[in-house]
Amino acid sequence: MVTGIRRWRPAAIVAIALAVASCATAPRGPAGRLADAGLDVTSQFGSGVRATASALDGVAVSEAFSRTYESCVNPVLACPPELSENPNGEKRDLLIAAVKQRAIAIEALGDAYAALKAEADYDARGAMTEATNKAIAGVNNFASAVVIAAGPAAPAAALISEPIGKLIGVAAGAIADRNQKKRLLAASAAIRPVTQRLHDALAVEATVFDSLQSYLETNQTAVQEDLLQAGLVSHADIAAGLANGVGMAAVGNSDAIAKASPAVRAALVATLEASAKREVAAEQRRYRASLAALERLVAAHDALAAGQPITLADLDRLLGELVAALPPPEKAK
Amino acid sequence: MTTSPEERLFLIGQAYGSARRRRAGDLRDATSQTQANAILGNVDKLEAQFLQAATAALDANGAAVEAAYADASAAQAAIEAAYNGAVAIAEKIGLVGDIIGKVGTLIKVAGGK
Numbered sequence: 543m544v545t546g547i548r549r550w551r552p553a554a555i556v557a558i559a560l561a562v563a564s565c566a567t568a569p570r571g572p573a574g575r576l577a578d579a580g581l582d583v584t585s586q587f588g589s590g591v592r593a594t595a596s597a598l599d600g601v602a603v604s605e606a607f608s609r610t611y612e613s614c615v616n617p618v619l620a621c622p623p624e625l626s627e628n629p630n631g632e633k634r635d636l637l638i639a640a641v642k643q644r645a646i647a648i649e650a651l652g653d654a655y656a657a658l659k660a661e662a663d664y665d666a667r668g669a670m671t672e673a674t675n676k677a678i679a680g681v682n683n684f685a686s687a688v689v690i691a692a693g694p695a696a697p698a699a700a701l702i703s704e705p706i707g708k709l710i711g712v713a714a715g716a717i718a719d720r721n722q723k724k725r726l727l728a729a730s731a732a733i734r735p736v737t738q739r740l741h742d743a744l745a746v747e748a749t750v751f752d753s754l755q756s757y758l759e760t761n762q763t764a765v766q767e768d769l770l771q772a773g774l775v776s777h778a779d780i781a782a783g784l785a786n787g788v789g790m791a792a793v794g795n796s797d798a799i800a801k802a803s804p805a806v807r808a809a810l811v812a813t814l815e816a817s818a819k820r821e822v823a824a825e826q827r828r829y830r831a832s833l834a835a836l837e838r839l840v841a842a843h844d845a846l847a848a849g850q851p852i853t854l855a856d857l858d859r860l861l862g863e864l865v866a867a868l869p870p871p872e873k874a875k
Numbered sequence: 876m877t878t879s880p881e882e883r884l885f886l887i888g889q890a891y892g893s894a895r896r897r898r899a900g901d902l903r904d905a906t907s908q909t910q911a912n913a914i915l916g917n918v919d920k921l922e923a924q925f926l927q928a929a930t931a932a933l934d935a936n937g938a939a940v941e942a943a944y945a946d947a948s949a950a951q952a953a954i955e956a957a958y959n960g961a962v963a964i965a966e967k968i969g970l971v972g973d974i975i976g977k978v979g980t981l982i983k984v985a986g987g988k
Contacts, residue, residue, distance in 0.1 A: 609898075618905065628922070629919055629923070636930060749880070753888045754929060760895050760896060764895055764896060
């Protein structure tokens with residue numbers, strides 16, 4: 543975990559950045575690269591979190607099918623079932639709202655990086671303070687929700703419990719300075735604690751995110767098995783994916799073969815479950831890689847402030863991992 | 876040894892996950908509407924407990940928390956053993972129903988209540 547000046551107020555950090563600015567070389571190029579990296583990280587991370595919220599939202603629909611089919615397939619039971627509705631919709635909605643709050647915070651930080659990029663690339667003044675303040679508000683909201691959920695006694699709660707102050711007065715003035723170098727350093731210094739705070743809050747939530755992925759996997763696999771059992775989807779797709787993975791092509795009548803053979807059906811369902819577990823593990827790796835990428839961003843902000851070269855090779859590697867772990871387009875949730 | 880909030884959440888998720896995965900088979904084996912309602916109700920309650928645990932702190936410590944964790948773990952182990960053996964559906968339903976109370980206690984004491 544990155545340590546250092548996470549508890550400092552943006553105004554103090556901006557003041558230090560301005561002091562350094564007088565002797566630093568023009569940071570336009572490095573600041574632009576940093577902003578690009580920030581945009582990439584927040585975009586990848588945000589899309590993953592949105593996908594989780596969307597998948598949670600879909601559970602209610604798939605559950606309606608599953609509980610009805612699973613009851614109606616037994617002729618002894620009432621159809622539709624007596625307990626025809628899952629009573630947990632409200633609890634699930636609360637969870638979806640909590641997940642969306644993460645996405646809002648991540649995307650607000652992305653907007654701040656976009657404003658930094660505009661500053662660096664086009665010398666465009668104006669949007670930086672507003673974008674940074676929105677990012678601060680988004681991250682503060684998310685962090686306070688995390689503290690409520692994790693409990694004030696949680697080991698990491700102290701890192702994120704005090705809200706970050708918004709940019710006003712000197713700090714906001716520095717971002718509007720006529721000197722672009724000063725503005726870029728001030729903007730970078732203002733974004734840095736927001737990135738750090740987002741990292742810390744998301745790190746506290748990593749275990750919850752892991753368990754949510756398992757929850758989604760359980761529900762997804764159960765409804766897939768019900769759809770297969772009902773004959774509404776073909777076993778051929780699973781057979782094709784499996785055969786393709788070992789460099790072969792499935793036969794054209796693989797669905798008919800599966801329907802006639804309990805052994806083949808059982809084996810294909812086992813494949814489905816193993817595949818779902820792999821997806822869960824991939825999502826969990828993605829979350830960790832996103833956290834690591836946020837840490838690298840904080841380090842890049844520090845390098846920019848110190849006038850040191852920014853090395854983003856590590857970050858590029860992490861971004862590569864994020865993209866590699868994304869599901870193929872046709873399977874995107 | 877003290878269990879972590881992560882281990883507690885994992886156990887609660889495991890209790891729900893295993894019941895949900897087995898629900899289709901249990902409903903196929905049900906011999907009465909009463910059994911079917913119990914199967915659906917058990918899974919719904921375990922899901923509610925998981926959703927509650929996912930947005931709650933489970934970070935209190937102490938002997939009561941460890942005892943609750945051990946009880947819930949033992950209940951989950953009994954469920955696994957029943958499903959791996961030749962146990963009648965009525966007994967399976969009872970075992971899944973048992974763990975709901977134990978998970979509820981774990982959430983309560985680990986949540987500091």
